[in-house]
Amino acid sequence: MLEEMAMQVDKNIVVKKFGGTSVGALERIENVATRVIRDQSRGESPVIVVSAMSGETNRLVRLANDLDPYYRGAAYDMLLASGEQVAVALLTIALEKRGAKAAPLLAHQVGIQTDALFSKARIRSIDTTKISSLVEQNIIPVVAGFQGVTEDDQITTLGRGGSDTTAVALTAALKGSACEIYTDVPAVYSADPRLVAKARELKTVTFEEMMEMASVGSKVLHFRAVEIAAKYNIKIHSRSSFEDRDGTWVMAEENMLENPVVSSVTHDPSTVVIQLNPVPAGAAFLANLFARLAEKNIVVDIITQSASDSPSAHTQRLHFSIPEEDLPQTQKLLQEILKNETEVKVMRDMAKISVIGVGMKNHPGVAARFFKIFKERNVDVHLVTTSDIKISAVVAKSQLKEVAEALHTEFDLDV
């Protein structure tokens, strides 16, 4: 018994998540296998989490949408989960071919329990019995990311990028203190380098900043993953699967020496703004509308509301933004809810631009500097939202690049 305990303590478990591009082709899967075995030979006990091969989830989504763009439910999640299944199987084969012992594991085999909110399920618990037992036997567990299973054994998925969440939740369940997230970029950047040429790599980012970045459209890490990491104080090491050097550490603010006022300029290029005018005044209508949207798992991002032009009418104007992918479902729902007199205006080709930084909490005047950039360039701001450490604005997609570069310079982020 004591010997068993000692063995458990001896194991240096490191959860390593490989994203879609890291397993996007067979030669990349071979590279991942080689790397994992090297890490094992250096004394780590790797626990692998994989996403679907890049492009595969999009292909599956297209198949489902071609059949029925409105359908979301058990079959949709089962469909998408097949992508991770393929990647898990192939990586296991590549590991075993190299003489390692590996075990392919789907969510129902591990026991990754979620709620039943299909397409956007949340992990409730992970049973570590099987994984711990495999690690004890020096068998590398290769776990499907992104998927879970409900109490009554239906397959769920965690939303795009959900494999990050699987990896962090697994680290927490295994009582680890750090988790490696491998992607096709070497680090988290101060802005998307494809948009802002002078973007630079960040050595560290706080959980808070990373959550804001994830929630405003940065594709680097899944929001929920960072939320869980913050809760259990798990450091996330976001790094490249193609290089060997360190990437960006996402960690608690108290671990950092100093924080810039703004650490990143982040954007989401797929935003749609919906304007409704007139709708009934008062909170009842809003409560109903947003409850109905929430039922469909549509995340309403920024909401602004104002009195109608005609002061006598008991009506209001309502503007809100949603992700472009949720537009068909939203339009369908609005048709059901709205009366004929309400004009629905859909503004496509919008983008959201945000500045984020924990230093903002102690530095006034960030908002003034932010809006100055728009004013100087005559860029219309359609919606605005702020938090303690973030300011976001929705602008026309055509003006995104200009504004992003200017903000990046304004907040001293350029290389």
Added chain:
Amino acid sequence: MLEEMAMQVDKNIVVKKFGGTSVGALERIENVATRVIRDQSRGESPVIVVSAMSGETNRLVRLANDLDPYYRGAAYDMLLASGEQVAVALLTIALEKRGAKAAPLLAHQVGIQTDALFSKARIRSIDTTKISSLVEQNIIPVVAGFQGVTEDDQITTLGRGGSDTTAVALTAALKGSACEIYTDVPAVYSADPRLVAKARELKTVTFEEMMEMASVGSKVLHFRAVEIAAKYNIKIHSRSSFEDRDGTWVMAEENMLENPVVSSVTHDPSTVVIQLNPVPAGAAFLANLFARLAEKNIVVDIITQSASDSPSAHTQRLHFSIPEEDLPQTQKLLQEILKNETEVKVMRDMAKISVIGVGMKNHPGVAARFFKIFKERNVDVHLVTTSDIKISAVVAKSQLKEVAEALHTEFDLDV
């Protein structure tokens, strides 16, 4: 309680299996959904079994083989099983889009238990609780064919064509008397029409004949499916998913009025003959060799053995045939087992041609008529095997067509 019993009796459960070509594209999946709902509106309670979309299993096999052509195990089966998962999900979406209620079900969700012989697993039991409960609620169960799950929750597959077996086993478990197998051909033919232009549709085939046809390479029905159908006396209706008329009924011999001497000419175009000379005389070597091949799940088909040319030596010659796909594994194994003095000759591009008919049991002289065809055409026969109701010969693939047509004519099968 009585009412429940009555309801159960009322349900007219029909298991319908749709093969890869029937679900090979989205519009075909839509057609299947329309057909299933029509059948439901006519009073049937459909239980659907689906294969992977055509081409998908081959694509997955290629991925695995590109990584490691020798690997067979849990990850391989998990990989292949993803194909059926996709088809199940898409058909469910297509059914629900049409207003039907449908439930997507994988093997572990249904409880299709198999042994742990990966790639060639055999079904041990099916738990019908979930399916029966869905049928009671008028929800159409859409079940993944081809896959099963071991006692310790690992995914297995039943071998190529295994979805037929899922469908027949499910029919047996649900105590049905007939099962519909939908394919891209309207019926079982007296020969492959692509090979023999004068091939004709068969109205009925006995279980025995169908088993022989399946075992010698006819791709119409999976051998194990027919075996289970025979055991539980389940009629199989093999028919086209593109037409509405009856196809071929596979059933017990006693249901038939009359049986032709030969009912079909069947072929397998992917045979390899392996010649070993010399190998040690006696049964010990043979027992070891074929046990080792069996361990690898390689099905050795025809075996012939003869003394070596040198009468003093305690050696023998050995010829046997295997499916082309098992050649890499077989060669690897032979390298391990054989000593240097044994010459291994691999004859590729071979084909097996067979005549099958339950009437053969009561009609002597079939073998003589069979070999006459080869002799008249100077076609070399490399291996021969016979059963009560079948004679098979291995010939060069280049001579297959000529021989098949001649045999079809000889045994009065031409249209």
